[in-house]
Amino acid sequence: SSELTQDPAVSVALGQTVRITCQGDTLRSYYASWYQQKPGQAPVLVIYGDNNRPSGVPDRFSGSNSGYTASLTITGAQADDEADYYCNSRDTSGNYNYVFGTGTKVTVL
Amino acid sequence: EVQLVESGGGLVQPGGSLRLSCAASGFSVRTNYMSWVRQAPGRGLEWVSVIYSGGTSYSADSVKGRFTISRDISNNTLYLQMNSLRTDDTAFYYCARNLGDPRDYWGQGTLVTVSS
Numbered sequence: 604s605s606e607l608t609q610d611p612a613v614s615v616a617l618g619q620t621v622r623i624t625c626q627g628d629t630l631r632s633y634y635a636s637w638y639q640q641k642p643g644q645a646p647v648l649v650i651y652g653d654n655n656r657p658s659g660v661p662d663r664f665s666g667s668n669s670g671y672t673a674s675l676t677i678t679g680a681q682a683d684d685e686a687d688y689y690c691n692s693r694d695t696s697g698n699y700n701y702v703f704g705t706g707t708k709v710t711v712l
Numbered sequence: 713e714v715q716l717v718e719s720g721g722g723l724v725q726p727g728g729s730l731r732l733s734c735a736a737s738g739f740s741v742r743t744n745y746m747s748w749v750r751q752a753p754g755r756g757l758e759w760v761s762v763i764y765s766g767g768t769s770y771s772a773d774s775v776k777g778r779f780t781i782s783r784d785i786s787n788n789t790l791y792l793q794m795n796s797l798r799t800d801d802t803a804f805y806y807c808a809r810n811l812g813d814p815r816d817y818w819g820q821g822t823l824v825t826v827s828s
Contacts, residue, residue: 646749646757648814648816651812651813657816689756699770700759700770701747701759703757706756
């Protein structure tokens with residue numbers, strides 16, 4: 604099965620920009636989506652189809668996928684953005700399976 | 713209003729079985745693809761299983777042959793039948809609609825603890 608690798612933790616100063624990456628072979632073939640999860644809560648989709656924001660997600664969140672590496676960028680990070688972030692994509696071993704990244708803890712200083 | 717409410721979690725012994733339910737409202741499980749995703753305490757997300765609108769289903773290798781996803785269209789409910797449970801199946805189990813799609817929506821989860 605496929606793997607998606609993320610850095611375990613990153614920190615960003617309030618108002619600054621942070622980029623979270625997700626690496627895996629499956630990203631050469633399939634779109635990436637990104638989830639934000641706060642403690643005790645269910646994950647919330649913040650990016651789908653590599654670079655699209657669902658309704659209601661602030662425009663400080665943006666995404667990209669260069670093949671093998673997908674990125675989530677938070678431009679002008681807010682205290683409320685402190686959370687765990689997970690990438691998600693299809694699994695190359697089975698077109699109908701999914702795989703999540705290992706997760707990145709974002710701390711806003 | 714869209715809602716997903718999971719139930720059926722609890723404490724079960726290794727080797728035992730449990731059936732999780734996910735009651736949907738505000739949309740039809742028949743016309744959407746529905747997934748189960750789990751998260752062990754303090755760990756990351758793990759995709760478990762999906763059932764598509766046509767009824768075809770797929771599962772992760774870690775649960776294949778032990779877990780079965782199904783749906784009851786008349787009750788608008790998603791299920792996960794879990795057999796031969798192991799301690800490493802201990803996790804919060806979330807049901808989700810249209811994973812990775814703009815109509816993506818998750819329930820609040822139910823905790824399954826496998827322990828003797």
